[in-house]
Amino acid sequence: MIRQDDKLVTSASAHCDVPCAIYDPAPLLISALTVVRMIDIMEEWMSHKPDSELALQNALSRCVAQKEQHAEDVKHEVRVIWGDYLKAPQFEKHPNAHELVHNIMLTGSKCKQGVDRADALKLVELCNEFAEMFWETKGVETKRAVCPYKPSLETVYPVL
Amino acid sequence: MLRLFRVSGRSMLPTLRDGDLVIAWRSTRLRAGRIICIDTTHEGWLIKRLRCRHPARFYLDSDGQTGSENLPTVHDGDLHYVAFIAFGRGIRWLQTR
Numbered sequence: 001m002i003r004q005d006d007k008l009v010t011s012a013s014a015h016c017d018v019p020c021a022i023y024d025p026a027p028l029l030i031s032a033l034t035v036v037r038m039i040d041i042m043e044e045w046m047s048h049k050p051d052s053e054l055a056l057q058n059a060l061s062r063c064v065a066q067k068e069q070h071a072e073d074v075k076h077e078v079r080v081i082w083g084d085y086l087k088a089p090q091f092e093k094h095p096n097a098h099e100l101v102h103n104i105m106l107t108g109s110k111c112k113q114g115v116d117r118a119d120a121l122k123l124v125e126l127c128n129e130f131a132e133m134f135w136e137t138k139g140v141e142t143k144r145a146v147c148p149y150k151p152s153l154e155t156v157y158p159v160l
Numbered sequence: 161m162l163r164l165f166r167v168s169g170r171s172m173l174p175t176l177r178d179g180d181l182v183i184a185w186r187s188t189r190l191r192a193g194r195i196i197c198i199d200t201t202h203e204g205w206l207i208k209r210l211r212c213r214h215p216a217r218f219y220l221d222s223d224g225q226t227g228s229e230n231l232p233t234v235h236d237g238d239l240h241y242v243a244f245i246a247f248g249r250g251i252r253w254l255q256t257r
Binding site for chain 2: 008010011012013
């Protein structure tokens with residue numbers, strides 16, 4: 001009987017996840033924008049007199065939970081594209097890809113830890129750069145436009 | 161020269177299942193439609209089906225997946241093994257497709 005670890009047998013990879021081959025940075029951009037939006041909503045709540053302390057705490061708790069989740073979603077989506085889609089040819093063409101991904105991880109964590117809007121804006125910009133890099137590997141042009149909803153920030157879109 | 165490979169992963173479903181064993185012979189002549197095992201620089205040994213996009217350009221594809229954007233292209237003369245028989249659900253001849 002031939003065992004898995006026998007030297008006679010070479011393992012040949014036929015790996016892929018589902019496989020679906022669907023990759024798109026749109027979800028991570030929406031999540032990054034949501035992080036900014038949650039911080040803005042929290043600031044709005046703090047700037048006007050709430051009906052009650054309990055109502056304020058409830059609203060802030062919900063925003064914090066969403067901020068936490070969407071910052072984590074950014075990190076997850078970026079990891080999937082980085083780990084599953086990007087390969088040696090793309091890394092050769094974009095040698096800063098690893099550093100960019102690492103910066104997104106660090107900034108995403110900062111956004112989870114605090115409520116500094118500057119960190120959230122930095123996360124959006126890093127995600128924009130990541131999206132531009134991704135679409136470039138697909139040979140798809142991109143444009144930057146202000147998203148048609150709050151927080152009304154410049155976002156990368158593919159020109160299809 | 162014959163070589164024995166064990167399939168790891170599910171991208172070649174329904175033709176090959178995770179854990180199937182295949183016997184392959186060594187070759188340098190690429191023939192589109194065959195399942196081949198090839199030693200790639202970055203991903204080690206891959207088992208995929210060979211497609212012909214152009215008379216002079218071959219690429220690898222998965223039976224269970226459309227598109228092959230992340231798989232390396234291969235060239236005539238590249239050392240590879242052509243899989244021709246599989247074990248796992250009985251013994252099966254692997255057909256050209």
